Structures are given as C-alpha cells and as structure tokens.
Amino acid sequence: MFESAELGHKIDKATYDKEVPALREALLNAQFDLAEQAKFPVIILVGGVDGAGKGETINLLNEWMDPRHIQVHAMAQHSDEERQHPPMWRYWRALPPKGKIGVFFGSWYTAPIIERVLGKSKATQLNARIHAINHFESMLSNEGALIIKLWFHLAKDVQKKRLKSLEKNPKTQWRVTKQDWSNFKRYDKFRKVSEHTLLATSNEHAPWIVIEGADARYRNLTTGTVILDALRQRLAQTGKPTHIHAAPLKAAIDHLDLFDKLDMTLTLNDKKFASALERYQGKLNLLTRDPRFAKLSVIAMFEGSDAAGKGGAIRRITSALDARHYRIHPVAAPTEEERAQPYLWRFWRNVPRTGHFAIFDRSWYGRVLVERVEKFCTEADWMRAFGEINDFEEQLIEHNTVLVKFWLTITQEEQLKRFKAREEISFKRFKITADDWRNREKWDAYEEAVCDMVDRTSTEIAPWTIVEANDKNYARIKVLKTLCERIEKALDKLD
C-alpha cells in the first residue's frame, strides 16, 4: 500500500508557485458551491505517521480555503460525557452538516490501529472494528457524505531524519516529544497494522489516499488536488440512486405472516391486572435503584399501530420511575439541523448516558415503516436501513445498554373502535388526526413492512417483543414484565 509513497516525490518551487494560485481559487470556488448547494457534507480524515505533515496540512487547508466553513476536530482525550456513551457517539456529534467540511485529526481509525500496535487488542478485534468502520462509512456515503481519507506516509529512514531535523531547529523542537520517539521504535509494527487497516477499509465509498509527506510542496499540491477533484466530481453528481439491484422484498405467496400466529384474544381481568401492575412496577422501581444500575443504560422503544396504546404503556413504566432519571423522546418530523445530518444522527444525539433511562415513543424504525410505506425515502434507503439499524443497536448493546423493543399490535376492528372513542373525548383530541385515518387505509402495506422489519432486525442481542394489545391490561403487563426481565438479566450479567 505504501510503495508509491516511498519514492521520494518532490515538486520544485517554480512549479509550485505557478500552480498554487489557480488551485486555491478553484478550491474556494468549489467550497462556495458546496455551501450554496448545501446538499452534502464533506468529511476529511487525516491520519499517518508522525512528522509526515498532518498538522501542517490541516493548517494549509484552513489557509487555502474559507476557514469559516471548515470544522477541525482534534479528537484527543475523551470527556466524561463521551465515555458515558458508545464510542462512536463523539464522532456522531462532530459530524459536519450538509454544505460544511469537517476535518478529523484523529478519527475512528486512531484507537483501533494504536491499540493493535501496542498489543492491547488482538487481530480478530481489529478486524471486527474494521468491519464496523466499513459499515459506518458506507452508511455515511449512502447518506450523501463525501468522505476523503488522507494518509500521510514517510519511509522509516525519512521519518527518522525528519524527527531529528525538527528537533535540531529551536523553532520546531517543541513539536518532537518523547512519545514521538517511542512511537518511532514501533515503526514496523505501525506500518504493518496501518497497511492492513487501510487495505481493508479502502472501498468504493471511501478509498484511502496515501500521500508521501517528506516534501511539503508535493504534499500540499497533492492534498489540494485530491480534495479539489473529489469536491468537483461530487458537486457534478445530481440526484441519488433511487433503485437497488437486489431482489425486492415480497410478502410470502401464501400471505401467511407473523400476525396470523398471534393470539389477539389474550386478556387480563382488572383484578389480576391490579396485582400484576403493583408487582411489576414495584420490581421495576427496585431494579432501577439497584446500585449496579449505574453501570447500565436502558432504552425502552415503542412502535406499534396507531392507537395501539403506546402512550398508556409508557405511562405505566414512568409512574414506576423517578422522573429525574428518565427522558421520553417522542419522535416527530426532524428539525432543520437534523435534516442536515445522516438519518440516525437525531437518535444518536438522544442516546442516554450510562445510568440513565430513555424511552422512545416511535424510533429509528420510522425509516422502514412510515418512510417506506409513504415513500418518503427511496427503496435503497430503507433497504440499507436494516443493516444500519442493526449496527447502531449493536453499538448500544456493547456499551451496556438494555435495549427493549416493543411492537404493540391491535386488530383493525379494535383500532376503529379506539379511533371513534378518541374523537369523542375532549382531552384525547390531540391523539387522533387526519393522518391516522389515512394510515389506516394502508393497513396491509404497514403490516408487510412490520413483518420485514421484525424478520430483519430481531436479533439475538436486540429481539423484538410483539405485544398483543387488543386488551390494554394484558399489553401493559406484558410490557412491564418484559422490561423487568431484561433489566434483571442485564444486572445479573454484570456480576
């Protein structure tokens, strides 16, 4: 991978001075078009060996382009808020919105590579992270982001010379630290691990560009040109793919689906309900006050047919909790800032910190439900969402999140009864809208979408719980009981 970046590339001063003005002007113009169109974000990752000019390059970009629309992120130490979220949270919150450029100095590659070099992780662990990175970048790219990954390289002897010369100059000696020399001792290991990682993450979405860092003029001109070409090409693309090459999803030809196997007649009488409610609310309260709970976070996520009783089920949970420790996130239309980011961004920003309890009233599954059925997104978008959602949930769970996903289902007849009742009760008027009646007409399409969703996202670590909700008593207890069991299991696993 690094062969072409050890050839001693050089650009003479005359050529450099001649080419730079036009390059800068072109870069500024491209950046202007980027901001004007505001159709996609640009994510530039800067990595490589010490002394190869990473920092200088970032400063150069800020000098050549309009620094007001570039956000540089030196991803150094984690803050405690960052440590209390899944590892990728810090990158999600730093993602540039459409029209802007985000430069990451240190990125999602840094820890996987360094930990492997230092022998703190195994080859299989590195590969798992590479796999996750590929998924993440593929998602970013599919969401429209332009990802430019620059790797600044120096051959071993060149790096040694470079560190020595920086050290000799009183003006630059501060830049060479003990850490740099101790890193240098690991040059070969670093080269090997980086090469493996770069090869495995160079794909059609975001290939690595390796740039020899020894000669500043060569480095600068190459960097500028790479970025310019990438910007121009992406700016010239209009529209986005709306079709996919995969076989379309189809309901089973005998029309038997998982709803047919549900027993929608399940009920619980009021007396049994009252005692079960007291029992499970008490249990839930105790579980959240368990000292070990501080090591977990909980996400209880509710999806379901309109009027299936999500709100009521949620209230039976919250009345067992201390209001200071949970937050309900009702999912409505995204805001302007949310629309300028990848789809999952607005859920990432609401991922609870360790020790906290989040309830989502509707969720990231909107993409494969309402957005699919109402055609708010393309088939390609919702098809890839299954995988992206599984990735997202895997990260939550790896961070000790108890993720409990409920689908509350009612029959068409029951829904009709509830809609009519809602229209009659004044303080429930906000619960019934014209949209609800419209959605009802697409019952079959929604049912098909739900079956696909459950099939493709009910994983062993994040299973769906289908709740037969024609009877509110039965549904509320099933929700509470499931939640208690899942939290209890997670607490026991901590021991």
Place this chain on the structure above:
Amino acid sequence: MFESAELGHKIDKATYDKEVPALREALLNAQFDLAEQAKFPVIILVGGVDGAGKGETINLLNEWMDPRHIQVHAMAQHSDEERQHPPMWRYWRALPPKGKIGVFFGSWYTAPIIERVLGKSKATQLNARIHAINHFESMLSNEGALIIKLWFHLAKDVQKKRLKSLEKNPKTQWRVTKQDWSNFKRYDKFRKVSEHTLLATSNEHAPWIVIEGADARYRNLTTGTVILDALRQRLAQTGKPTHIHAAPLKAAIDHLDLFDKLDMTLTLNDKKFASALERYQGKLNLLTRDPRFAKLSVIAMFEGSDAAGKGGAIRRITSALDARHYRIHPVAAPTEEERAQPYLWRFWRNVPRTGHFAIFDRSWYGRVLVERVEKFCTEADWMRAFGEINDFEEQLIEHNTVLVKFWLTITQEEQLKRFKAREEISFKRFKITADDWRNREKWDAYEEAVCDMVDRTSTEIAPWTIVEANDKNYARIKVLKTLCERIEKALDKLD
C-alpha cells in the same frame, strides 16, 4: 415569606378526588395548546426543603400531563465539559424549546443558596448572584419564556416528623440519607438564606410560589392549579410589547460621533507590515503554546462594515494558530432549533471550552446592529440586548475568557472601491451580494447603531477595539497586536 406555608394546609380526600380529574384534563388541554402554538417555552423550577415533596411533585407532573413533552433536568454533578464552560452554560444547554416544558430539579438557585448556608460564600457574593439571576430570568421572560418557580416548604418540626416517618417505613427509608439529617441541623440557616433569596428574586417576571409540602393532596392540587393558571394566562396573551417606555436613543444633536475622531488615513507600508506580521504572528503562536494558556479561553470577535476586511484579519490570526485549537463561527441566519430558543442561546452553544480559541465572524451584536436597523426585532428587544450582552460577556470573563471585540471600520468611499473590486474577482464573488449594496444605503443608520453599541457595551472588562481599516496592512497589524496584548495580560494575571 414562609408564614402562609406553615399553617397546616390540608385537603380532604373527597374534595381531592372530585377536583383532580377536571384539573388533569385542563392541564392536558393547556399542554396541547402550548405544543400546538409553540410560541414560548415553560420553565418550571422546583426547590425547597428536603422531604417537602419536590421529587413527588415532579413525578406527579409527569403523570398528570403528557410526559413526552416534559423534560426533567436533575442538575446534579457537573460533567467535565460543564466545568470547562461558564457556570450558566449547563442551564443554557438544558433550556426547553418553544412549546415544551422544562422542569429543573435543582437550578441556578441551588449552588448560591447551599454555598451560603455552608458558609462557603459571603453575603455580598450571594447578593451578586441574586443580581445575576434576576438579569437572567428577566431576559428569559422578555424572550417569551413562562417561568414558574415553585418552593416546597415545611416548618421545622414538620420536617423532622416527615424525615422520621419516611425512615420508619421500610419502603421509603432509602429516601432519607445522612445528608438529609445533616441538612436538617442547618434548618434555620437554610430558612434564612432561602427567604432572603426568594424575596430578592420574586419579581413581576417570575414570582416564587411557596407551597406547604406536608399534605400531599394540598401540595398536588396547589401545584397543578398554579401551573394551569400560569399556562392559561400566558396562552391567552397574544403578541408581545413592541414599544418601550424609555426615552428613545438619539444621535447627538451636533452629529459629532466617534467616527469623526478616527484618523482614517493611518497606513502601514508593505515592508513594515511584513516585519510586524512576522513579529506578532510569532508572538501569538508562542502565547497560545504557553502552558498557562490551558487555563484560559479566547474569543476574538469581529464586527465591522461590509468589506471592512474581517475575513482577511481573521486569516492573519488563524495562520498563526494550530487549526486543531481554534474554531471559527460564522454567524448567519439562525436555524430552526436556534429560533426556538432565547436570542443568546446560539452563542452560548458555541462558547469555547477552557484552553480553546473561538473566532466569531459577526456575533451576538447582530441584535443591536442589523436587527435594529432592519427592524427584525422590536425596539424593546434591542434596547434590552445591551444589558443582556453585558451580562453574557461578564460571565465569559469571570470564566477566564479573554474576550477581544473588534469593530473594523472603513469610509464610504473605500467601501465602494472594494465592492466594485470584488465583483470583478471570480473567487471573491461570494463576498458581494445584493444585501451588501442595500445595507450600504443605510450607512447613517448603521453608523448610529454602532456608536450606541460601542457606548453601551464597551466596558472596562470587555472594551471595543475600533480598527481604522481603510488600509488593510494597518488594520491587520492592529488586530494582531491587540490580541497579543490582551492574551499576554491575561496570562500574566494568572500568575
């Protein structure tokens, strides 16, 4: 202040059961209207003595109202990100947007009261904080927020009884901690300090409502009614005051203003410029690499006539800095999420952490400049902005922020020359718009606004630096030199 809350208020069960259903329905309806209108946020502060039902009340609100539109903030320990910002930052980032209810359990009152009770602060310090709180709440109220401040009180003997009875019941004993008893020993001091604080912060914007906490039914019904009345009254108000009672600001009758005293012929030749540039850029770079710099943050803020050279001046600063340590915030139209918050919110979210350097290209002064001249806000809004901005800047400076405010000024003739030049250079095309030409026609109105701004916001701790910018060389050096001097002074003050 607490006399009426020590009378032993009580509500019998029959009355309670009769009144609650109607109250809940009315609260839900009011909350629905609040969300629908989305015209103002509701901020509910909950304070008071231990055991008086603060937590229960918050849970009750979540039960009675729609918890999906209530955000409860238990403002407990500070995260490290919070500690690296001025103290009020954590509250700013938790403010509810228009249409939502934010409940603060523990608020900007907690630390001032507790620290005074524990003898960690002096009476004068408490009074300074009370003063700041009044300013803050008056700003929130003027921005449209409905602030409801609830104080739950118990007489001394009642509190003692309450703690003992909680302790006796195995189901509630966990709620009484050693801390509660040690707080109880300070009951008299706490009562005195609270009373002083509550009296001094009960004003027309946000009076404290003291509620006796001994009887749960009385407490619940009172709380619900207070909130309902406040919501209803505020929902019924339409529009906002557009006039003020103060004397309007007027230019001096002899038309002599501070621009007349500037020497707009100041220049610096290229040779002197080159050497000064090297000198001050080098100095700035050294200053930011000073180990003591980690204790400061810097905000360099640029305002000025169109085409006065803000961008060029900023680039002369940034090219002396490491791109990983600064962030430029170009101030454009607010986003949807920003519009749902008080005016200063979008600047608070960009306040730099300790050790960081922020450059604002235009700023919070927009309100007293473009918004005043173009009548984007009312006279009352921009008149109060002077005081609000001074408060904001005072908080920045108290948090060791070096705040350097530049006004770059050019003559009308020089502006015309630059506008014309810009139209001719392709890569500067984005720097000249129809707006610029329009603004130019309002030269006098802008000049008057600038003079008022400088008069009213150039304080000893945050002075304006007026930069004569007809000559770019001169202006850029004056900016760099001023910045260096201010940072140097701040570093020396740390010793």
